[in-house]
Amino acid sequence: MKKTLFALSLVAVAASASAQSSVTLFGVVDVGMTRGTASGTGSASKTALTSSNLNGSRLAFRGTEDLGGGMAASFWLEAGISPDTGQGSATNTNNQNSGSTAAPAGTQGLTFNRRSTVSLSGNWGEVRLGRDYTPQFWNISTFDPFNNNGVGATVTIFAPALIGMAQGGLVGPLVRASNSIAYLTPPTLGGFYGWGQYFLGENLKNGAATQNDGNSLQARVGYAKGPFDVALGIARITYAQTATTGDYRSWNLGGSYDFGPAKLLALYGRDARESAPELVARPWMIGTIVPVGVGEVHAQYSSYKTKFTGGGNGPSVTQFALGYQHNLSKRTALYVNATHVKNTNFAPGAGYTLGGSAIGAGVTDPSSTGFDLGIRHFF
Numbered sequence: 001m002k003k004t005l006f007a008l009s010l011v012a013v014a015a016s017a018s019a020q021s022s023v024t025l026f027g028v029v030d031v032g033m034t035r036g037t038a039s040g041t042g043s044a045s046k047t048a049l050t051s052s053n054l055n056g057s058r059l060a061f062r063g064t065e066d067l068g069g070g071m072a073a074s075f076w077l078e079a080g081i082s083p084d085t086g087q088g089s090a091t092n093t094n095n096q097n098s099g100s101t102a103a104p105a106g107t108q109g110l111t112f113n114r115r116s117t118v119s120l121s122g123n124w125g126e127v128r129l130g131r132d133y134t135p136q137f138w139n140i141s142t143f144d145p146f147n148n149n150g151v152g153a154t155v156t157i158f159a160p161a162l163i164g165m166a167q168g169g170l171v172g173p174l175v176r177a178s179n180s181i182a183y184l185t186p187p188t189l190g191g192f193y194g195w196g197q198y199f200l201g202e203n204l205k206n207g208a209a210t211q212n213d214g215n216s217l218q219a220r221v222g223y224a225k226g227p228f229d230v231a232l233g234i235a236r237i238t239y240a241q242t243a244t245t246g247d248y249r250s251w252n253l254g255g256s257y258d259f260g261p262a263k264l265l266a267l268y269g270r271d272a273r274e275s276a277p278e279l280v281a282r283p284w285m286i287g288t289i290v291p292v293g294v295g296e297v298h299a300q301y302s303s304y305k306t307k308f309t310g311g312g313n314g315p316s317v318t319q320f321a322l323g324y325q326h327n328l329s330k331r332t333a334l335y336v337n338a339t340h341v342k343n344t345n346f347a348p349g350a351g352y353t354l355g356g357s358a359i360g361a362g363v364t365d366p367s368s369t370g371f372d373l374g375i376r377h378f379f
Contacts, residue, residue, distance in 0.1 A: 021072075023063035029083050030057045032335070032374015034151065036355020040363030046356040049084040053150035053372040054325065054335045057081045058114055071122045078115040089113045091131070094201050095177050095214035095237070114176065128182040135195045135220035136250055137175045139233030143254035143265045145287035145298040145323075151339040151354045151370030152298065152321035156252070156283035159304035159317045159352055160271055174248075177216065191225040201238070209240040227258035233269075246274035252283070263289040265300075277310035295326040298337075316344045317352045323372075331379070337372040 032053045037045040051057045060078035067073055080089030091113035093099035117130035133141075137148075137157065146152035160174060180199035187193070201214020215238045222231025230253075237248040252269030265288065271281040287300030299322045306314030323337035342365075343351035349361040354370025 021064050021066045023061070025059075025061055027059045027081075027379055028055045028057050028376065029081075029379070030055050030149075030374065030376040031083050032150075032372050034355045034370065034372050036151070036353060036357035036368060036370045038351075038353050038357040038359045038363075039367045040360045042360025043363055043366065044358040044360075046358070048356060050355075050372070050374075051082045051084050052080075053337065053374050054333065054376040055147065055149060055378075056114065057083050059110070060114070069122075071120070074119045074121065076115050076117050076119075077112045079110050079112045080114045081110070091178070092176075093178055094203070095179070095199060095216070096201055096239075099178070099214070123186060123188070125186045126184040128180075128184065130180065131176060131178045132180050132182060132197070134175065134177050134180075134199075134216075134235065135197055135218045136233040136235035136252065138195070139220050139222075139231050139252050139254050140267060142229075142231065143256055143267045143287075144285065145265055145289050145300045146321060146337070150323070150335075150337050150372045152300065152323050152337045152372070154267070154285045154287075154300060154302040154321075155304045155317045155319045155341070155352065156267060156269070156285050156302050159283070160281070191223050193222050193224065193231075195220040212238045213240060214238070227260075227263075228256075230255040241274055241276065246276075246278075248273055261290070265289070267302075277308045279306055279308055279314055281306040281314075292324075294328075295324060298323040298325065313345050315346045315351075318342050332375070332377045334375055335372065337370075339370045341368045341370075343367065 030052050032050055034050040034053065035045065035047045058078055058080055062074065062076045064072050064074040082089065088110040090100065091111045115132050117128050117132050119126050119128045140154065140157050141148040144154045146154065148157055157174065177199040179202055180197050182195065182197040185194040196219045199216050201212065203211050203213060205211050216235060218235040220231055220233045222229065232251065232253050234251045239245050239247060250269065250271045252267055254267040256263060256265040267285040269283050271283060273279045281304055283304045285300055285302035290297040301320050303318045305316035308314055319339060319341045321337065321339040323335060326334045328334065339354055341352055341354055344365050348364050349359055351359050351366050353359060353368040357368055359366045
């Protein structure tokens, strides 16, 4: 009898294992040398071993269970890592400054800051819950030749935090959001695709001006067929209005066309911060990816210029980036990137810099140059 029960338990375990169609461990290790310089008296350069200059370094797990009838349940846990130091990456719990969990150097443990979701999918699409990329950011990254990595990343994603387009310079909601609920369309719509997302700041509803901070509604819709891809991303993130903060509203339209000898990419949009006075930006980018033997040349020119609705120009950044990726195999590549940035209308000692360089206290309208040289490996 005991042998029979034991045999039945093994059958049950085997059936359970077969229902789980896949569990995968994967990741990226990307390490390089980065040097940044800034112009002007008192400015400082920096040389450092850095990570994620070609692709974001990460350790991840994902799995799918076939539920039958075309339905599946899945999970995705993805942690950012810094292989140059061995540290994990920080996250944000509520899409506000109060939810930042950055820890002192050497104490940040492994966090699934890049993605931690559970999903249910079928012929009707996918419902996804947890921490994930935002549709608005994904639209920028998709059409950036540098995939939002290294010194070559377009200024249309990082400049908003520096210029104050988000609460206290918070980058988190612009890239990834916690407490999100999303719907993604199925890949069977004749080239059309869509992604809607709502995320929560999870504050007490006590009548305070900040009770809705960190809430957002975002979407991305597009069409991809053959060498052509075009998509629109929109977002509104709620923050209480002050002289320097307020609701963040954004839209961006991006597109790409692969001609074979070269792939062209472009992006144009509008960002606004509903402060008093309102600050409005017109970001744009044009770039290309050119196959050269076993490698690729990447180039882009991007601009982020702001104006106050009451009159007057705000801080602005322009950037030119050029890079080369040499593929040693499908998983391993060497890369080199070079970028130059020009700042205008910043307060003395302030501006957008590359490679960790610093601007001298009295320097106005500084420029900055950055270089990456490294290796990336998929596993």
